[in-house]
Amino acid sequence: MRNKKGQFIKGNITWCKGKKVFVGENNPFYGKKHSEETKKKIREKRKLQKPTFFGHKHSEKSKIKISISRKNKYVGKNNKKWKGEKAGYHAKHGWVNRWLGRPEKCMACEKDGLIKQKIHWANISGEYKREITDWLRLCAKCHALFDRNFIERERILLKCLINKNHEF
Numbered sequence: 001m002r003n004k005k006g007q008f009i010k011g012n013i014t015w016c017k018g019k020k021v022f023v024g025e026n027n028p029f030y031g032k033k034h035s036e037e038t039k040k041k042i043r044e045k046r047k048l049q050k051p052t053f054f055g056h057k058h059s060e061k062s063k064i065k066i067s068i069s070r071k072n073k074y075v076g077k078n079n080k081k082w083k084g085e086k087a088g089y090h091a092k093h094g095w096v097n098r099w100l101g102r103p104e105k106c107m108a109c110e111k112d113g114l115i116k117q118k119i120h121w122a123n124i125s126g127e128y129k130r131e132i133t134d135w136l137r138l139c140a141k142c143h144a145l146f147d148r149n150f151i152e153r154e155r156i157l158l159k160c161l162i163n164k165n166h167e168f
């Protein structure tokens with residue numbers, strides 16, 4: 001299922017999945033058969049659908065970039081507040097762990113088997129949203145980089161995206 005912009009809507013099952021629409025006589029195609037040529041055409045059409053999907057991914061990437069640049073404005077303007085956010089991280093640490101669990105793998109460098117102080121939940125927006133997409137599971141090293149500056153921040157985010165360990 002796609003929305004008006006042609007983007008996939010999460011959680012929606014393909015329109016035909018599990019449904020018996022257009023079955024038997026209800027199907028206008030009932031009693032007819034696809035010729036080899038038609039089948040080939042359908043296959044070609046399916047191939048052509050791919051770029052639309054890639055385009056979708058790309059726009060998702062752009063979305064991150066927009067959100068990062070917005071955040072950087074905020075960070076640049078008010079450095080004190082930025083420190084406050086960091087302090088807030090520890091306060092909210094508890095519920096994040098309870099809510100999102102404690103995976104042992106870093107989403108950015110894919111290092112595994114990390115526990116306790118070696119792996120953290122890093123917040124992306126600084127708003128500690130109750131959305132999985134607002135959080136990254138990062139090893140201490142990647143988290144330090146993530147907090148260093150917006151260039152590193154973007155690099156880590158893109159790494160997570162490329163590794164397909166995070167959805168935005």
Ligand SMILES: [Zn+2]
Binds near residue numbers: 109110111138139141
């Ligand atoms: Zn890492």
